[in-house]
Amino acid sequence: MASQTTESFREGAEVHRGDDLCRKKSIQLLEELGLPKGLLPLENVEEFGYNRAAGFIWLVQKKKKEHTFKKIKQTVSYATEVIAFVEQRKMKKIMGVKTKELLLWLSVVEVFIDDPSTEKITFKTGTGLSDSFPVSAFELE
DSSP: HHHHHHHHHHTTTTTEHHHHHHHHHHHHHHHHOOOOOSSOOOOSSSEEEEEEETTEEEEEESSSSEEEEETTTTEEEEEEEEEEEEEEEEEEEEEEEEETTTTTEEEEEEEEEGGGGGGGEEEEETTEEEEEEEGGGSSSO
């Protein structure tokens, strides 16, 4: 379903292939958007696409990945395809990212930095719950 609704946003996008280039491009984009560079710690990335006009990104990796952000002891799961709409200090309508809360995996639907001076980044789940953490917890490890 997601691929049908997002297909039109892929047209005219800048597309990169190969792990090194894709990771480099995704980190550059996070930096450009004012988001922490370690927010998408993906591995074996096969494709990264960015439609600047629509603010639409996608990343495809060989297999899903679980990553624990050590500073906050938070485990996040990244599907083989992660998609989102991006704007300055914000990722929204995210698909393919889940966070573990107690024994439940909750979809992360939005990530944003309201006020850079607070040095806090907020994660919002599909259930409406949100939590804020220090931006420093998501720098490259």
